[in-house]
Amino acid sequence: MEIFDAFHLARFQFAFTVAIHIVFPAISIGMASFLAVLEWRWLNTGDQVFRKLFLFWSKIFAIGFGMGVISGVVMAYEFGTNWSEFSRIAGNVTGPLLTYEVLTAFFLEAGFLGVMLFGWQRVGPRAHFFATLMVAAGTLISTFWILASNSFMQTPQGYALDKGLIVPVDWFKVIFNPSFPYRLVHMTIAAFIVAGFIVSACGAWHLLKGRRDKAVMISFSMGLWILLAITPIQILVGDAHGLNTREYQPAKIAAIEGLWETEKGGTPLNLVGFPDMDAERTRYALQVPHLGSLILTHSWDGEITGLKAFAPQDRPYSPIVFWSFRVMAGLGLLMLLTAVLGLALRRGGRLYETRWFQWLVLAMGPSGLVALLAGWVTTEVGRQPWTVYGVLRTTASVSPIGSQQAGVSLLVLAVVYPLVFGMGAYYMIKLMRRGPSLDAEHVGHPEHPGLSNRALSQSFK
Amino acid sequence: MQVDLPMVWAAIVGLAVFLYVVLDGFDLGIGLLFPFFAENPPDREVMLNTVAPVWDGNETFLVLGGAGLYGAFPVAYATLLPANYLPLILMVVGLIFRGAAFELRVKSTRTRALWDLAFISGSALAAFCQGVVLGSLLQGIRIENGRFTGGPFDWLSAFSVFCGMGVVVTYATLGCGWLIYKTDGELQRKMRRLMRPLASALLAAVALVSLWTVLGLPSVAQRWFASGNLAWFMPVPVLVVACVAGIFRAVRLRREATPFLLTLAICFLGFTGLVISIWPNLVPPSLSIWDASASPSSQVFTLVGTAIVLPIILVYNALQYRVFRGKVREGDAGYH
Numbered sequence: 001m002e003i004f005d006a007f008h009l010a011r012f013q014f015a016f017t018v019a020i021h022i023v024f025p026a027i028s029i030g031m032a033s034f035l036a037v038l039e040w041r042w043l044n045t046g047d048q049v050f051r052k053l054f055l056f057w058s059k060i061f062a063i064g065f066g067m068g069v070i071s072g073v074v075m076a077y078e079f080g081t082n083w084s085e086f087s088r089i090a091g092n093v094t095g096p097l098l099t100y101e102v103l104t105a106f107f108l109e110a111g112f113l114g115v116m117l118f119g120w121q122r123v124g125p126r127a128h129f130f131a132t133l134m135v136a137a138g139t140l141i142s143t144f145w146i147l148a149s150n151s152f153m154q155t156p157q158g159y160a161l162d163k164g165l166i167v168p169v170d171w172f173k174v175i176f177n178p179s180f181p182y183r184l185v186h187m188t189i190a191a192f193i194v195a196g197f198i199v200s201a202c203g204a205w206h207l208l209k210g211r212r213d214k215a216v217m218i219s220f221s222m223g224l225w226i227l228l229a230i231t232p233i234q235i236l237v238g239d240a241h242g243l244n245t246r247e248y249q250p251a252k253i254a255a256i257e258g259l260w261e262t263e264k265g266g267t268p269l270n271l272v273g274f275p276d277m278d279a280e281r282t283r284y285a286l287q288v289p290h291l292g293s294l295i296l297t298h299s300w301d302g303e304i305t306g307l308k309a310f311a312p313q314d315r316p317y318s319p320i321v322f323w324s325f326r327v328m329a330g331l332g333l334l335m336l337l338t339a340v341l342g343l344a345l346r347r348g349g350r351l352y353e354t355r356w357f358q359w360l361v362l363a364m365g366p367s368g369l370v371a372l373l374a375g376w377v378t379t380e381v382g383r384q385p386w387t388v389y390g391v392l393r394t395t396a397s398v399s400p401i402g403s404q405q406a407g408v409s410l411l412v413l414a415v416v417y418p419l420v421f422g423m424g425a426y427y428m429i430k431l432m433r434r435g436p437s438l439d440a441e442h443v444g445h446p447e448h449p450g451l452s453n454r455a456l457s458q459s460f461k
Numbered sequence: 462m463q464v465d466l467p468m469v470w471a472a473i474v475g476l477a478v479f480l481y482v483v484l485d486g487f488d489l490g491i492g493l494l495f496p497f498f499a500e501n502p503p504d505r506e507v508m509l510n511t512v513a514p515v516w517d518g519n520e521t522f523l524v525l526g527g528a529g530l531y532g533a534f535p536v537a538y539a540t541l542l543p544a545n546y547l548p549l550i551l552m553v554v555g556l557i558f559r560g561a562a563f564e565l566r567v568k569s570t571r572t573r574a575l576w577d578l579a580f581i582s583g584s585a586l587a588a589f590c591q592g593v594v595l596g597s598l599l600q601g602i603r604i605e606n607g608r609f610t611g612g613p614f615d616w617l618s619a620f621s622v623f624c625g626m627g628v629v630v631t632y633a634t635l636g637c638g639w640l641i642y643k644t645d646g647e648l649q650r651k652m653r654r655l656m657r658p659l660a661s662a663l664l665a666a667v668a669l670v671s672l673w674t675v676l677g678l679p680s681v682a683q684r685w686f687a688s689g690n691l692a693w694f695m696p697v698p699v700l701v702v703a704c705v706a707g708i709f710r711a712v713r714l715r716r717e718a719t720p721f722l723l724t725l726a727i728c729f730l731g732f733t734g735l736v737i738s739i740w741p742n743l744v745p746p747s748l749s750i751w752d753a754s755a756s757p758s759s760q761v762f763t764l765v766g767t768a769i770v771l772p773i774i775l776v777y778n779a780l781q782y783r784v785f786r787g788k789v790r791e792g793d794a795g796y797h
Contacts, residue, residue: 062564066517066563067564070561073527073556074557076528077553079538080527080538080539081549081550084539084608084609087538088608092535092758092759093759095531095759097532098528099528102524102529103774104766106521106524106525107774109517110518110520111777112777113514113518114513114514114515114518114784114785119514165756167758168756169758400543400608400609409546409547413554420558424565430568
């Protein structure tokens with residue numbers, strides 16, 4: 001197998017660009033809804049601390065959003081430059097879905113973002129809140145379409161093959177394909193969790209630094225409430241998604257579990273181990289009897305198909321998905337533990353004074369993003385060797401380009417991405433380290449536009 | 462009545478591309494004009510603030526153009542993009558630096574000069590590469606059975622490089638017109654002084670590209686001069702000359718918006734000339750809009766949404782321009 005041919009270079013480029021890209025939309029999706037909540041609370045209570053928090057987080061949101069736009073443009077063109085056969089063959093389905101995403105989501109976000117960020121002095125509070133809501137709605141609609149497209153690639157239905165092309169027959173079936181509802185909910189909650197941990201970790205940092213002002217305490221507390229509400233739901237949704245995957249993509253489940261034989265009378269769970277694709281077994285497996293069946297079939301002795309039931313060329317690469325899945329699921333449990341610990345400390349009234357817990361929350365800050373990436377690696381690598389599951393192989397999807405072209409573009413992006421997106425992340429972290437402004441109560445009274453102009457422009461700098 | 466779906470879609474994608482060219486054109490133009498203005502007085506700050514609220518939306522038209530092409534004409538998407546592999550990669554790299562500079566320049570202190578450089582070179586690279594892609598499209602792309610069969614450097618020619626420079630001049634003129642409209646005082650005066658040489662260069666570029674295509678590409682000459690429609694096509698070049706004359710006059714009379722509007726008109730005329738030259742091909746010389754089309758089911762499905770949503774998009778994008786109407790001045794609150 002040639003590693004540096006155009007095919008592998010293109011795959012590596014896609015994995016690398018999409019992995020960096022998804023970080024920023026995930027932050028934007030979660031943060032946009034959080035900002036809408038903050039502004040709603042401000043309008044409702046009149047408490048200036050919410051407005052201060054809104055101004056603070058909207059600056060971080062703006063950087064994340066901008067990074068998402070520019071890395072997203074690359075994605076929209078990469079389908080054509082590196083994966084033109086995929087575009088030609090599957091474009092009849094995935095093209096319209098992407099067009100809908102641009103029309104109903106990207107424009108909504110971009111069209112109201114200007115007002116949300118810079119429009120405080122030009123529109124009234126209600127119009128401004130409307131703009132914030134539209135931006136948040138845009139991020140969620142975007143999730144809807146891109147997940148529809150991705151889910152079609154995972155569990156395609158509602159199409160026909162016509163002269164080798166995938167042609168849509170029933171758009172309702174195409175969009176609401178079997179795995180779509182699970183993926184959509186799982187990804188949306190994941191984005192909320194990403195934002196929840198970033199917000200509470202930022203709060204934890206400033207608590208550790210000794211700040212005890214209202215803005216910091218509210219960041220910490222609100223983030224933890226959100227996490228307490230959604231991490232249990234996420235675990236349940238993930239479980240349901242697993243059952244769905246077992247039904248429609250059994251090879252992926254077998255690879256995730258490092259399971260080779262189809263066992264009768266109950267399948268154990270490999271807690272850890274090292275799947276070996278050539279030897280067709282999982283080395284050093286630490287097993288819990290029946291737990292595999294229990295988790296994946298919700299029964300004591302349910303049957304799970306092993307990898308050997310699939311032809312070798314149809315098997316996903318188990319060593320990657322085995323571990324990426326365990327990273328995601330392990331972090332999920334840690335997140336739940338963190339949120340529950342927060343609740344326990346709250347009951348004792350020690351939430352803001354327990355340093356080890358603040359260190360824990362700070363350390364868990366990036367956990368939402370790590371789990372999200374691990375989850376995407378699991379589902380995308382688990383889809384291999386197909387781009388459209390069971391229909392179009394990845395090897396048949398690549399552009400007719402040479403390895404020089406693919407190599408040059410990969411090199412260029414490999415230099416540019418860490419530089420640009422590293423700087424973007426650096427400024428986001430820098431803003432978070434500085435924290436919400438300390439100058440208290442008169443940050444931009446809308447009743448005193450003269451005063452608010454000055455205060456606001458200061459806080460924007 | 463039978464609707465010719467590919468025709469409708471060609472019109473929509475054409476509209477998206479045109480809107481992108483003029484809207485992001487003036488954003489990119491600001492980057493191109495950046496080197497002429499110093500940090501102090503803070504001209505650069507003001508120049509950026511004129512587009513800070515709208516550049517995201519403007520760049521989104523590029524994504525609409527790409528996605529519309531992908532959704533309605535997958536064969537064109539799957540041939541045009543591999544054929545222009547390197548210029549497109551460089552274009553997105555340019556856009557990455559430009560966009561990052563937009564967001565990060567104001568947050569930086571020590572590295573501001575570097576971000577300014579990123580903004581200038583990113584804008585220039587993106588504009589130039591877009592022109593190169595246009596040139597390579599005009600000179601034709603080798604396609605067999607719906608697949609690109611040419612080499613990795615087919616796009617590179619003296620003609621495509623010249624088109625790249627032509628687009629740079631076009632965007633600089635758009636940016637200059639926009640800044641005359643959105644600024645006042647010393648900055649506006651400087652822009653007025655720049656407008657005349659830029660408009661002259663634009664006229665020269667348009668004339669040269671037109672001559673070059675007519676002389677170099679028999680199919681284009683055939684279309685303009687031998688199809689019996691010359692009388693219909695003639696207003697296009699005549700109006701271009703009239704617009705340039707109008708810009709000179711408007712600058713002399715110190716009009717605020719007219720230079721920008723006339724530059725938009727020149728872009729529209731140039732785009733019309735392009736359509737006349739390649740119609741009904743989407744990718745010359747052989748791929749027509751009908752050959753390149755997606756299945757009717759795909760085109761209908763997307764058309765329903767587009768017909769409803771696109772007008773709404775245009776309305777609220779226009780509203781955003783309205784919210785941020787008026788002159789932008791040094792020290793204005795609320796930006797960044």
